[in-house]
Amino acid sequence: MNHQYIKFEDVSDDVWDNWVKQISNASFLHSTSYLRFLHQMAPEGCARSFAILDSSGIPLALCPFAVSETDGKESTVLQAAWPGDPLAYPAIATCSPTARRRLARTIFDLLHAKAQQENIVRMVFRSYPINQGLMSQEDLPAPQMEALAYGYQCIPQNRLIMNLKLPLDILESNMTKYHRRRIHQTEKKGVTVEEYFGNASELSALFQSYRKAHFNYYGRQTRPESTFQLMFKTLIESKATLFVAFIQETPISFLYCGEFGKMAYGFSQTNVAKYEKEYSPRHLLEWQAIGRYQKRGFLYYDLGIRWFGPQLYKNPSEKEINISEFKERYGAHLWPDLMFEKFFDRGFFEFEMGRRFKQFLGSNYFAPSLGSEPS
DSSP: OOOOEEEEEESOOHHHHHHHHHTTTTGGGGGGHHHHHHHHHTTTTTTTOOOEOOTOOOOOEOOOBBEEEEEEEESEEEEESSBBBOEEEOOOOOOOHHHHHHHHHHHHHHHHHHHHTTTTEEEEEEEEEHHHHHHOSSOOOOOGGGGGGGTTTHHHEEEEEEESSSSSSHHHSSSHHHHHHHHHHHTTTEEEHHHHHHOOHHHHHHHHHHHHHHHHTTOOOSSSSSHHHHHHHHHHSSSEEEEEEEEEEEEEEEEEEEEEEEEEEEEEEEEHHHHHHHHHHHHHHHHHHHHHHHHTHHHHHHHHEESSSSSSTOOOHHHHHHHHHHHTOOOOEEEEEEEEEEESSSSHHHHHHHHHHHHHHTTSTTTTTTTTOOO
16 A cells, blocks of 8 residues: 655645544544644754555544653653653554554554664653544544554553533532532632633733733743744634633633543643632632533543652652642543553663662652551
8 A cells, every 4th residue: 555644744734633533543632733832842853743644645644743852871862752741642544453453563663763763762652542533432442552562661640531421510519528619619709710712802812811920920931932822823713712710800810721522621721829829710710611611512621630649650749749639629530541652772771760760769659658657
């Protein structure tokens, strides 16, 4: 079979997103609104996503791809990953098991050849649990563990997902009493929430307010200017929503959510600092976003990763754990969010495993649990 290899930047958003719609196991990680953001974040020349088409132009696979630097033993080395984030696992067209194995082998042969040519020491993928097939209620499961056939090791994570198919009163009852109480207290203080996207008249001004609050919160601009322009463009195109909490007419908290099909995910949140302690707007803001998405017919809302403590591959910070505990109180279910990594260089593997073991042994993993008797 003759294959065509098309670079991401060589086609329009409409063409690429039309290819995304044709592949069952494509997720928001493959969409233009998300990929273009990552391409803007990557250093020049590092983002190299591509599609594989058959001879008639039908998409066979979508392959987000980038090369970034990571610390090695004596100097920086190259890995196949976004800066600070894994690549999305290739979205591969549905076909017979035999045909899929051939197609997947072709894709991984190509990716591994790239690794050899560019002295890439590691490749990291992420297989996201919510894809188009799931939202369309297809019977066939996504081949989540397929990467094992190509020498990858699985790194499991938990993701907090709200099932918006449940009635709102059930969703509310699933929340902790603490969360419900804080939400009701915030409402009693007069905080309201509105949503903005498309041609909303106040969208531009409120997005600038979000940017100002984001800058003030971090004390600097944390991302390239082009990424903020892209975020606003995505709002205008109704592929994202900006939720804003107000006290009277003053915006005090912002939540930017990305969207893909009938699922949404929290992408960026920030508060206006001087109102944060008095009103605690974040609790109400995200709960309102969940309710609004349910009214709009969405099926799932992704709150983010749930960290529990030290793992061999990751020692989450206290802040990361506290944020994920906060999100879990909304009553979300834990879904598998799988990463896969493959090492191509033995020296880097030994260095990286040594670093991870050292970090793990230096964590509190072996400390007595809170409240336990000392041994």
